[in-house]
Amino acid sequence: MKPYTLIIADDHVMFRQGIRKIINANPALKIIGEASNGVELLEMLKQTVPDLILLDISMPQIQGLEAAKEIKKRYPKLKILILTMHKSNEYLNYALSVGADGYLLKEDADTELFSAIDTIRQQGTYISPLLSPQLKDLLLRKYREDRSQFPEDPLTKREKEILRLIAEGKSSKEIGAVLFISSRTVEHHRANMMRKLGCRKIAELVRYAIQKGYTSDQVLLL
Template sequence: MGKKIRIVLAEDYTILRAGLKSLLESNPDYTVIGEAGNGREAIRCTVEKKPDMTIMDLNMPGMNGMDAIQEIRNRIPEMKILVLTAHNEEEYVLASLNAGANGYILKDATHSELLIAVERVMIGKTYLSPDITEKVVQGYLVGQKNSEPLTEWAAITRREKQILKLVAEGHTNKSMAEFLCISIKTVEKHRANLMKKLDLHNASALTTYAIEKGIVTH
């Protein structure tokens, strides 16, 4: 390759992040241009530095990787995102892909597998670790066969559920925007979509609904 692939690493354990950086930069085609210890830092770092790829852990403090993936995808639709995690459960894989991840690799992968994953994602392919591929495909096929119309709750996006929880906790649009690292206008849009889907028309009604769903307890 001529131009180096520029990567941001999002992983909350410093020693793992350092090891991953060393591993990647042992290949002359890759350079790590930014690091993040939580989801919000991952968003900021990716937006500011505009790398070719962000490698994202899922379990991080503050804001988890799944939500960060979705927000990065909203802000930079063309960004390549590779999940690197210990979770091999089907629901995590499918949720990550639905959030906008381009690939999903397990932390017990070999050095060569990680490089293959990065290469495939960078050329526009989807990469899944071999250990989870068959399981996910089977689960997807079963889901297709048993698919039913969406309930109102199933139609609510991950971001809208976040907004619902924060509204029920008494947050203002401004504080929600700061917490989620998005604009107030975006908060208002998600809130309007949420209220429309649920046919609820004020914060009190949203709070009651959130309590019924067990999202918050009062």
């Protein structure tokens, strides 16, 4: 079986060596590169794209979360596991918002790294055990806020189809091609949805789509 490939991005050489030692113990995994900062990582990805990046937050030149945002834009299928010392909700929330597939505390890495990788390989989102209660509280609070903001679903079937495609990042032209309608018609439906839902930004439409389950994204709390 082809090994699952990884790149480690962390500015601490000793930490990278420690993670390499853990990963080398698993023959199903293979490290194909190391980067010490975000710029180096982005340059490395031009040459070789792994299955998963182990990415630190605090790095010079380009911070990890900014790098993650750019990576997901360029390589949307590439998986990212944030590997960090930061325990705050703000970092966790932002990491998930830019598309990170997991958030593992460095202090958990020696016991949880393989579990995190396995969860991500199975299309789940991994959260460090020490942070799971925080995440549950965060998601519950957001869910309650969303429920109060969107108590009913006033959208038509066609609008739901368009909203799902918007949440997937497709342009009006691309949506029109999928649904065999004009881009102008797509924009008309989008304007109607924003009016119905009281949204001022596309990001609010996407948040509504996620809250209503119109997307396929799933978060596994482990």
